Amino acid sequence: MSNLLAARTQMALSLGFHIVFAEIGIAMPLMMVLAEWRWRRTGDDTYRQLAQGWAKGTAILFAVGAVSGTVLSFELGLLWPRFMQFAGPIVGLPFSLEGFAFFTEAIFLGVYLYGWTKISPRAHLAAGAIVAVSGAASAIFVIMVNAWMNTPTGLTMSGGQIVRIDPIAGALNPSTLQQALHMLLAAYAATGLAVAGIHAGMLLKKSAAPFHRAALTLALVVGAPAAILQPLSGDLSARTVALWQPIKLAALEGQFDTERGAPLRIGGWPDVAAEHTRYAIEIPRGLSLLAFHDPDAEVRGLQAFDRDVWPPVLPVHFGFQIMVGLGTIMAVVSIWALVTLVRKREITGRALLRALAVVTPFGYIATEAGWTVTEVGRQPWTVQGVLRTADAVTPMPGLVVPMVVFALVYLGLAAIVVVLIRAMVRETA
Amino acid sequence: MMAAFATIGLPEVIAGLIVLALNGYVLTGGADYGGGVWDLLATGPRRDEQQDLIASSIAPVWEANHVWLIVAVVLFFTAFPAAFSAVGIVLHIPLAIMLLGVVLRGSAFVFRSYGSGTRVARRRWGLTFAVASAITPFVLGVAIGTVASGAAANAFGHVGDRSFVDVFVSPWLDWFPIAVGALTLALFAFLAAVYLAIAATADALREDFRRRALLSAIAVFLFAALTLATAWRGAPQIMNGVVESPWALVLQLATGAAAITAIVALWTRRFALARFAAAAQVSLILWGWALAQFPFIVPPTLSIRATAAPDVTLTLLLIGVAVGAAVLIPSLRYLFRLALSQSDHAPP
Numbered sequence: 001m002s003n004l005l006a007a008r009t010q011m012a013l014s015l016g017f018h019i020v021f022a023e024i025g026i027a028m029p030l031m032m033v034l035a036e037w038r039w040r041r042t043g044d045d046t047y048r049q050l051a052q053g054w055a056k057g058t059a060i061l062f063a064v065g066a067v068s069g070t071v072l073s074f075e076l077g078l079l080w081p082r083f084m085q086f087a088g089p090i091v092g093l094p095f096s097l098e099g100f101a102f103f104t105e106a107i108f109l110g111v112y113l114y115g116w117t118k119i120s121p122r123a124h125l126a127a128g129a130i131v132a133v134s135g136a137a138s139a140i141f142v143i144m145v146n147a148w149m150n151t152p153t154g155l156t157m158s159g160g161q162i163v164r165i166d167p168i169a170g171a172l173n174p175s176t177l178q179q180a181l182h183m184l185l186a187a188y189a190a191t192g193l194a195v196a197g198i199h200a201g202m203l204l205k206k207s208a209a210p211f212h213r214a215a216l217t218l219a220l221v222v223g224a225p226a227a228i229l230q231p232l233s234g235d236l237s238a239r240t241v242a243l244w245q246p247i248k249l250a251a252l253e254g255q256f257d258t259e260r261g262a263p264l265r266i267g268g269w270p271d272v273a274a275e276h277t278r279y280a281i282e283i284p285r286g287l288s289l290l291a292f293h294d295p296d297a298e299v300r301g302l303q304a305f306d307r308d309v310w311p312p313v314l315p316v317h318f319g320f321q322i323m324v325g326l327g328t329i330m331a332v333v334s335i336w337a338l339v340t341l342v343r344k345r346e347i348t349g350r351a352l353l354r355a356l357a358v359v360t361p362f363g364y365i366a367t368e369a370g371w372t373v374t375e376v377g378r379q380p381w382t383v384q385g386v387l388r389t390a391d392a393v394t395p396m397p398g399l400v401v402p403m404v405v406f407a408l409v410y411l412g413l414a415a416i417v418v419v420l421i422r423a424m425v426r427e428t429a
Numbered sequence: 430m431m432a433a434f435a436t437i438g439l440p441e442v443i444a445g446l447i448v449l450a451l452n453g454y455v456l457t458g459g460a461d462y463g464g465g466v467w468d469l470l471a472t473g474p475r476r477d478e479q480q481d482l483i484a485s486s487i488a489p490v491w492e493a494n495h496v497w498l499i500v501a502v503v504l505f506f507t508a509f510p511a512a513f514s515a516v517g518i519v520l521h522i523p524l525a526i527m528l529l530g531v532v533l534r535g536s537a538f539v540f541r542s543y544g545s546g547t548r549v550a551r552r553r554w555g556l557t558f559a560v561a562s563a564i565t566p567f568v569l570g571v572a573i574g575t576v577a578s579g580a581a582a583n584a585f586g587h588v589g590d591r592s593f594v595d596v597f598v599s600p601w602l603d604w605f606p607i608a609v610g611a612l613t614l615a616l617f618a619f620l621a622a623v624y625l626a627i628a629a630t631a632d633a634l635r636e637d638f639r640r641r642a643l644l645s646a647i648a649v650f651l652f653a654a655l656t657l658a659t660a661w662r663g664a665p666q667i668m669n670g671v672v673e674s675p676w677a678l679v680l681q682l683a684t685g686a687a688a689i690t691a692i693v694a695l696w697t698r699r700f701a702l703a704r705f706a707a708a709a710q711v712s713l714i715l716w717g718w719a720l721a722q723f724p725f726i727v728p729p730t731l732s733i734r735a736t737a738a739p740d741v742t743l744t745l746l747l748i749g750v751a752v753g754a755a756v757l758i759p760s761l762r763y764l765f766r767l768a769l770s771q772s773d774h775a776p777p
């Protein structure tokens with residue numbers, strides 16, 4: 001394995017691990033605050049149990065998120081020192097603000113977890129709300145950095161050297177808004193539906209459990225609207241990609257030739273050697289319509305670009321298909337659940353419960369797939385059009401060793417977390 | 430050196446803020462690591478009580494305390510990207526080991542606190558937590574020692590033209606960095622013992638930690654001497670800074686006074702004073718290191734000025750830190766007050 005490949009793999013593993021806990025850290029606090037708020041309003045003790053149960057789960061998951069995030073902050077320098085040297089002055093500002101958001105989040109999580117009986121009910125609820133808000137804020141700040149890597153603005157180059165920078169323009173680049181929106185919705189959708197799915201599964205076993213019923217409803221309140229909005233936000237992201245990263249768009253669609261009225265492909269196998277995508281269901285003019293809102297718009301295919309700037313087409317195309325496929329299913333199940341909830345005031349019917357249970361992991365899988373589209377689709381660039389990944393990597397040899405070590409540690413941690421959370425859910429049953 | 434002080438500008442201010450963030454980390458997060466060391470070394474009839482006190486003191490605050498390190502890193506790569514890059518390349522191995530320690534310490538701690546596991550399982554997490562707590566600060570100290578000694582900058586100049594061992598291993602696998610690592614560990618353990626002596630409510634337990642604080646004060650003294658002894662050969666530039674510069678004597682005297690005050694206060698059981706003096710001693714050592722390598726970030730080649738980001742970045746960063754601090758300081762005080770308060774608000 002080459003050094004570059006080892007570094008890319010380690011980065012992908014670390015980020016792919018962290019993002020699950022980050023999404024939980026964004027959405028769980030909101031859910032636990034909602035549960036506590038219901039308890040304070042109604043006096044129904046089920047909601048107190050729920051808030052405290054969720055808080056306990058959040059404490060474990062948050063800690064794993066915090067340590068994996070710490071690893072990432074250092075890894076940027078350990079694996080990509082030349083990227084940091086290049087980009088630090090521009091993207092450091094959102095990173096610093098993120099640091100303060102983490103601080104607020106960690107402080108008030110401490111207040112929340114250890115303050116149940118020490119501070120007034122209102123202060124306690126407020127502490128939870130601050131955790132929820134600062135979690136979302138830290139996501140927005142870190143997304144600013146990633147959006148800048150996709151559509152770098154705020155730097156003037158001359159002869160390969162940066163001559164002037166504008167960190168504010170960099171933070172507010174053309175992808176920031178779309179990516180931040182899509183990421184936040186992803187966090188609420190993935191975590192909301194995952195929690196809903198777990199409790200739906202418990203209800204399938206034991207239908208008369210008020211605890212699981214309350215949990216299911218609250219989780220849906222957070223997850224379902226986000227899952228329904230997600231395809232719309234995804235459309236916004238896709239149009240931004242079409243405008244600013246035409247190669248990524250071509251790769252994620254498996255579009256090899258440049259054509260007017262390009263079709264939308266569902267599934268299919270991009271045959272890179274033959275420069276053709278086989279076996280896809282093609283919806284005529286669909287891509288032109290979706291990407292540019294004009295059925296006759298010209299879509300540039302991969303052939304319009306040098307081979308040496310093509311990203312790996314297969315993972316990007318499959319990643320996109322998986323994300324959109326799972327996203328569609330999540331949206332449909334969410335509509336079904338919300339309609340049932342509004343009509344009958346509670347989730348009934350084994351078919352719906354079963355559908356919710358099946359959807360449990362979909363949001364996280366879609367998230368990993370979506371990040372594959374974004375990050376692998378940007379290759380061979382770390383900063384689109386400006387800095388190549390091969391030029392960003394550390395010169396230290398033997399990167400396979402840390403890659404394998406960190407992979408094993410993440411694997412072990414993931415296994416332990418699953419065991420602990422399962423035991424916790426069982427205990428409350 | 431005096432001339433350098435005449436040019437205090439934005440880059441120097443930000444460098445100072447980084448040391449301040451590290452200072453915050455050492456006094457809070459450092460003590461959390463020290464607590465882990467005492468968990469590892471818990472002995473005697475009150476072994477379980479010792480471990481319980483450590484766990485309950487760390488639990489509410491360790492995540493917040495840990496963010497000081499992240500703030501320091503983020504400020505470092507934003508303001509001095511070229512220096513960060515050099516450190517990231519040359520110190521890859523010790524920093525990666527430190528990260529493994531961070532991961533194992535943090536996760537083992539919550540797994541022990543929240544896991545509903547058996548006693549054996551909890552013991553095992555406890556042991557992981559304690560061992561990782563000892564390794565992490567040691568390796569952090571080794572990394573700092575490598576930078577201070579000049580070996581990091583030197584190795585950076587030879588990336589690609591010397592062997593793997595010469596560039597990526599020998600700079601930190603040396604007596605001076607190892608001495609600094611041991612000193613860091615001793616300082617963190619010392620701080621933790623002093624804090625725990627205050628936190629203890631039972632007299633016997635308090636005496637346990639008072640004894641440990643005194644013992645670790647001796648360890649600090651020994652490792653400080655070892656650090657100085659190895660510095661003559663291993664870090665001559667630091668030695669010059671420590672011995673010859675005009676502020677050096679003042680700083681040395683202040684550090685010594687703080688150390689003696691801490692020991693006397695512990696001896697006479699004036700714990701609040703001991704805590705203040707111990708914190709002052711540790712902070713003075715940190716600032717002594719920073720001033721000794723001034724105006725360099727990675728001595729003897731990468732200076733604060735030469736590696737600083739453009740002024741726009743530094744100005745915005747300063748504004749960001751000011752806003753952040755305005756939110757942070759009252760929040761932190763609130764958390765610490767809560768963590769220390771024993772009284773329970775009556776639940777509704």
Ligand code: HDD
Pocket residue numbers: 150175178179180182183185186187189190230231232233234235237238239241323324325326327328330362363364366367368369370371372373374375377
């Ligand atoms: C719950 C998870 C989830 C779901 C259901 C979807 N996405 Fe997504 N998507 C993500 C989670 C995600 C993400 C969080 O993983 C990404 C990676 C980077 C980002 O900003 O969001 C992403 C990126 C991403 C990108 C690339 C953006 C870029 O590179 O700048 C596009 C074009 C889409 N998405 C489009 C869609 C569409 C059309 C969906 C229709 C159903 C969809 N996504 C559902």
Ligand code: HEM
Pocket residue numbers: 018019021022023024025026061062063064065066067068069070071072073076102103105106135136138139140142143183187492495496499
């Ligand atoms: C290179 C990318 C990233 C870096 C360097 C990074 C860094 C960090 C760090 C240092 C922490 C620990 C904070 C603490 O101790 O409390 C953390 C936690 C967190 N990160 Fe990331 N992160 C990255 C990617 C992301 C992304 C893409 C998201 C967005 C969804 C995100 C959201 C969060 C959240 C919400 C937390 C709070 C802890 C938790 O809930 O688990 N991070 N991150």
Ligand code: HEM
Pocket residue numbers: 008009011012015016018019080083142143145146368371372375376378379381382383389392
């Ligand atoms: C947490 C969600 C994220 C995931 C799952 C993710 C995923 C990935 C993957 C798969 C790669 C490897 C791409 C390849 O080499 O083919 C990568 C690379 C990288 N990512 Fe991300 N990413 C995430 C967020 C971020 C954010 C927020 C940042 C910015 C701070 C970032 C910075 C980087 C860098 C610097 C690289 C290495 C250089 C490169 O390959 O372009 N990532 N990421």
